[in-house]
Amino acid sequence: MMTSRFIGNVRLGIKTLLLHKMRSILTMLGMVFGVGAVIAMLAVGEGASKQALDQIRRLGSQNIIINSQKPIEQAASGSMQVRMNMYGLLYDDLARIEQSYNTIDRVVPSKLIRGQGRVGSRTLELRLVGTTPNWFELVSRDLLAGRVMTDLDMENFASVVVLTEHGARKLLVGQSAVGSQVRISQNYFTVIGVIKSESTQSGSMQTPDQDIDAYIPLNVAIERFGDITVTRSSGSRSRELVELHQLIVQVDSIENVESTAAGIERMLSMFHPKGDYRMSVPLALLRQAEATQRTFNIVLGSIAGISLLIGGIGIMNIMLASVTERTREIGIRRAIGARRKQIIGQFLIETVVLSVTGGFIGIGIGLLIPWLITMFADMPTIVTLWSVLLSVVISIGVGVIFGMYPAMRAANLDPIVALRHE
C-alpha cells in the first residue's frame, strides 16, 4: 500500500518533469557537472597518487637509505692544488649500525667504483658496485643467467662479477658470458651471472643502479680498488676518499622503521658532525605523499562540493518556481484529502528524481572523462567504487536537502488560498 503510493508518486514526478523537458534538463545540469567533476577529479587524483605511492613503495617501505654526501663547505672550497676530499659513510658506521639495533634485519653496504673495461682495443668507463650478497636479496632483480653473489664468494675473496643486462651489453658479451673472464682495470673477474637492470623511472635516486654495469664482492672491491677516487676536470685533479657510498638498512617491521631511523640518525650525527651523509626513509616519504594526497582530496572535495551546492540551489530555485506555478494543483490535492506530508513527499520525490537523474548522467560523464584522459593524455586514472557510491548518496542528499524547503512551502499553503490562485 505504501510502496504502491510511492511508485505512483515517482511515476507522477517523472511525468511532471517530462512536461517541461528543457527546464528539467537545464535544472539537472548543475548536478551533472558537479557529480561528473567529483568522480573525474577523484579519478585523476587517485591515479596520480597511486603512481607516486607505487614509486615510493618500490624503494621498500621497510628500508632506511643512507647515502654519502659531499659536505657543502668542502665542495665550495675547491682550490687549484691537488687535495683530498674525505667524507661519507665509514666501514665503522656499517659495523656500528649492524650491532646497535636488534630491529634491523640486514644492512646492505655499497661502494661505487669507476673501473676501466676493455672491448677489443677500446677502453671504456665502467661503473661497479662493491656490495654483499644481501644486496641481491634486498633488491630482488630477475636473474637472467648464472647465479648471484654468495657468502662463500665473500669468504674466498673471489674475483667474481655479476653483470647487469646493461653492463653485459656494454662489454659486448651476451648472457652466455657466464663463466668467461672480463678485465676491469688490470684485474680479471669471472662472470658468475647476469641480472636484469632496474627500469629507469623507479627509485633511481636511492638505488642508483640503472647505469650500474657490474657488482663485485665488497671485500674484493676494497682490496683491489681502495677507497680513493681520482677525478680530472679542466686540468685540475681532485681526489676523493669515500669508504662507503650507501647503506640500505632493512628494518624487521614497518612499526619499527621510524624509531630505528631516529636512532641511526642520532648515532650518525655524533660521528659525522659535518653532515656528510643523507638519510631518506621511504616510509616517511610515503606518509608525506599520503598526507599530500589527503590535502589534494580535500581541495578537490571542496571544489566539487561548491559545484554541487550550486547545482542544488539551481534545483531549489526551479522547484520554488514550480510550487508557485502549481499552487492550484496543491490546493486541489489538499481539498481532495492529501495530508501535508503527502504534498511534501510528492515534491521531494520530484527533486530527488531530478537530482538523481542528473547524478547518474554525471556518473556517466565522470567515468568517460578519466577514460579519455588515459586514452589521449596517457595519464593514469583510477575511478574508485566509493566515489561512485558517494555520488549516488550525494545526489539523493542534494535532492532531499534542497527539495525540502520548496516542498514545505507547498505543503504549508492554505488550501483555500491555493484553490483561488490563478
Place this chain on the structure above:
Amino acid sequence: MTESFAQNPESNHVIELHEVWKTYRMGSQDVHALAGVSLSIERGSFWAISGASGSGKSTMLNLLGCLDRPTRGRYALEGQDTASTSDDELSDLRLKHLGFVFQSFNLIPQLTVQENIELPLFYQGIDAGIAAKSAQAIAERVGLSDRLSHRPTELSGGQQQRVAIARALSNNPSVLLADEPTGNLDTATGDSIMELLTELHEQGKTIMMVTHEPEIAKYAQFQLVMRDGKIESISQNPGSATVGVGVGTLI
C-alpha cells in the same frame, strides 16, 4: 456502490452547524463572514445556497468542506466535531466524507482523466488495480468511459466538469460540495450537469451547492439564502422531486 451512501445509519443529520461564526480580522476591523449560522442537513438532501456577493456562501462551503475551522461555534460532520481537529485529521475527514466540485473544474492538467478520477483513491492508499476498476465504473456513470486516457485540456468544459464530478464521487463521500458548478458552462451544458447532480441526489447523495442563478437553484430540493453572514431564509422548491428523504431544519 449505488446501493447505500450511508456511513452512519443512526444519525440522519450528516451535517450539523450550531452558532457558527467565521471572523476575519482586516486591520483593526472584524469582518464576520459567518455570523451565527445554525443548520442541520439531513442525509440525502439537495441544497442550493444563494445570496448576494460577499454574503458568506463560499465561506460556508469551505467550512462545510473542512478546508477551514469555525472561529466560534460547533460544526459536526458525520457526528465528528471539527473544532479541535488537527490539520491531518481535517485532511482525513475530507478524504473520507467529502467530494468537491468547483466552478473552474480544477482538474490536474498533467494527469489523464482516469488518473484524475483515481486521485482520492490514490490518497486512500487503495490498490492501483482496484482503483482503476472503480474509476472506470464511475466514468461510465458520468458518461465518460471513452475519454479515460485523455488529458483534461482535450475535453470540453461540460466533459471536464463531469470528470470533476466523477473524481468527487470516487471515494464514495457522504456529501458532495459544489461551488457554482455551472458558472463556467453555457446553459445547455449547465443543465446537463444539473441533471447529473439530480440523478446523484436521487441515488441518495447529500449535495450542497452554491449558485447565484435562480434557474440552477430550482434543481435543488431546498433553497437557502444567505445575507451578511446569516441565513436569511430557507424554502422548499415546489417543483423538486421529493424522494422521501432529506428535510432541512432551521433551528
